[in-house]
Amino acid sequence: MVLRTPDSAAGAAGLAAILDRPREASLAFDFDGVLSPIVADPGQSRPFPGMVAALGRLAELIGSVSIITGRPVEAVLRLGDLGDLAALEHFAIFGLYGMQRWDWESRSVVSEPVPPGVAAARAELPALLDRPHLRGVAVEDKAMSVAVHTRRADEPQAALEALREPLRELAGRHGLALEPGRMVLELRPPGVDKGHALEAIVGRHRARSVAYFGDDLGDLAAFDAVERLREAGVAGLKVCSGSDEVPQLAARADLIVDGPPGVLEFLEGLNERLK
Numbered sequence: 001m002v003l004r005t006p007d008s009a010a011g012a013a014g015l016a017a018i019l020d021r022p023r024e025a026s027l028a029f030d031f032d033g034v035l036s037p038i039v040a041d042p043g044q045s046r047p048f049p050g051m052v053a054a055l056g057r058l059a060e061l062i063g064s065v066s067i068i069t070g071r072p073v074e075a076v077l078r079l080g081d082l083g084d085l086a087a088l089e090h091f092a093i094f095g096l097y098g099m100q101r102w103d104w105e106s107r108s109v110v111s112e113p114v115p116p117g118v119a120a121a122r123a124e125l126p127a128l129l130d131r132p133h134l135r136g137v138a139v140e141d142k143a144m145s146v147a148v149h150t151r152r153a154d155e156p157q158a159a160l161e162a163l164r165e166p167l168r169e170l171a172g173r174h175g176l177a178l179e180p181g182r183m184v185l186e187l188r189p190p191g192v193d194k195g196h197a198l199e200a201i202v203g204r205h206r207a208r209s210v211a212y213f214g215d216d217l218g219d220l221a222a223f224d225a226v227e228r229l230r231e232a233g234v235a236g237l238k239v240c241s242g243s244d245e246v247p248q249l250a251a252r253a254d255l256i257v258d259g260p261p262g263v264l265e266f267l268e269g270l271n272e273r274l275k
C-alpha cells in the first residue's frame with residue numbers, strides 16, 4: 001500500500017513527524033464524509049467497510065486517535081458500532097463540535113448543559129418548514145443543537161438558500177448561531193467549534209504532531225487549529241476527504257483524498273509504515 005505524500009512542504013513535515021514519533025502524534029477524524037460516505041438519510045450513515053478496523057490498528061500505534069464530530073457521541077457510537085474502539089484508552093470521541101466527549105475512564109458521555117434557546121428554536125421549526133417548496137426538508141434533533149437537512153428536498157440547493165435567512169433570524173432571536181454544512185443548516189450555541197476540541201486533544205496528550213481529516217465547512221475551524229499549532233511548533237497535516245462539495249476546505253488542505261475510500265487507503269498505508 002503506497003502512502004501518499006502531501007502536496008505542501010508543511011504537510012509533508014507533518015506526516016514525517018507522525019511517522020518518526022507515532023506515540024507523540026494525535027490523529028483526529030470527522031465522521032460523516034470522512035469515515036462514513038455521505039448518504040441521503042443521516043440515520044443510515046455507516047463507516048466505510050474496513051474503516052473501524054483500520055482505526056483500531058492505528059489506535060494501538062499512535063499517541064491518540066479521536067473522532068471530532070457534529071453528531072452526538074451516542075449517535076456515532078451506535079451508527080459506527082464503535083463499542084470495541086471506545087474501549088481503547090488511546091481512542092476518544094468528541095461530539096457536537098466538542099460540547100460532548102466520551103470519557104474512557106467512566107465509559108460514559110460527558111456533556112455540557114443543554115444550551116438555552118435550542119428548545120424554543122426547535123418549537124418554531126415546524127411552522128417555518130411547512131411550505132410546498134420545502135417538501136422533503138428534515139429536522140435532526142441533536143438535543144443540544146438542531147440540524148435542518150435539505151439533501152432529501154425536491155431541490156436541495158434551492159431549499160438550502162431559501163432557508164438560510166429565516167433560520168439565521170430564528171437562531172439570532174434565541175441566542176444561537178447558524179452554521180452551514182453539506183446540505184444542512186444547523187442552529188447551535190455560538191463559540192463552540194472543532195478547533196477548540198482539537199487543541200484540547202493535542203494539549204492533553206502533549207502531542208508533537210497532529211493530523212486532521214475533514215470534509216465540511218465545520219472542519220475549517222479544525223484546519224485553523226492545525227495552522228495555529230504549527231506556529232506553536234507542533235507539526236501538522238490537514239487532509240480533505242473529497243474536493244467537490246466543499247471547495248473552501250479542499251483549497252486549504254495539504255492533501256486531498258478520494259472520500260472515505262481514499263481516507264481508508266491513507267490509513268492502511270500509514271498502518272503499514274508504522275507496524
Ligand SMILES: O=P(O)(O)OC[C@H]1O[C@H](O[C@H]2O[C@H](CO)[C@@H](O)[C@H](O)[C@H]2O)[C@H](O)[C@@H](O)[C@@H]1O
Pocket residue numbers: 030031032033037038039040041042045068069070071140142147149151181182183184186216218
Ligand atoms: O462533523 P461530522 O461528523 O461530519 O457531522 C456533520 C454533520 O453530518 C451529518 O450530516 C451530513 O451527513 C449526512 C449523512 O451522510 C448527510 O445526509 C447530510 O447532508 C450531511 O450534512 C449529520 O446528520 C449532522 O448532524 C452533522 O452535523
